[in-house]
Amino acid sequence: MTTAEKYVSAAYLVVLAIVLLYVVIYAFRMTRLDREVRELTELAARRDAPAADSGRGRGPAG
């Protein structure tokens, strides 16, 4: 491999590394968002549960 070939390969690898780094960082961010969605879903379900329980005890309206 000549010096020019090494440098050209290095340039292309640098680009690949930068794009991969960006994708990895973004994948972590998306994982965090996914976790937040799950937490909020659980929170919403917990808030709904007492309301549903209290509603179950009552008879039909009218």
Place this chain on the structure above:
Amino acid sequence: MLLLASVALAFWWVPDDADQGFSQRIFYIHVPAAITAYALFGWAGWKALRLLWRGDERYDLESYTAIHVGLMWGVITLATGAIWAKISWGVWWSWSERQLVLFLILFLFYSAYFMLRYSVDAGPQRARMSAVYALFGVVLIPVSFLAIRLAENFIHPVVFTRDGPQMAGSMFLVFCLSLAGQVALAGALYQTELAGKRLDSRLRELRRVLA
């Protein structure tokens, strides 16, 4: 696919450049990266202008995301340019090259955008200040782009002249493929990041409502 095709063609199909030999192949990734960075900064400026014009704050997030992705292409341009300079000129950087210095100024200018943005509390005032700053940066784009033609003693190669691209048809084809691939990749990353940021902002709102 476009990018992979352009890389394969750049390495195994296009002929060696008569002047620079094998090292000229960096051109197919360096110049499209610079054009993509200019396009993203230009897009950020357009969104900033729309924010100032219409007052709709969704343009703030779009402008910010374009600058963020544009900076990544700025890093690619600077890194590949430094490697090309090392092969061609024997140095990683040349301060006498106006094209390089102006691109670095443009890059630092947009890097400082984040310092300004995060030094002000979120809200309409921050959105307007960021938009004005992004618009100022747009002025630097044509200056940086034309610097090579304004320079008197340049060693940076000029490929695109008034007579068209000064290269073989196969080289121009690979250049166009690489440019299309990089613009498509930048667009995809921009859309993904924007969707993530919008989701993040809605989740914050939802957390506030549920708390």
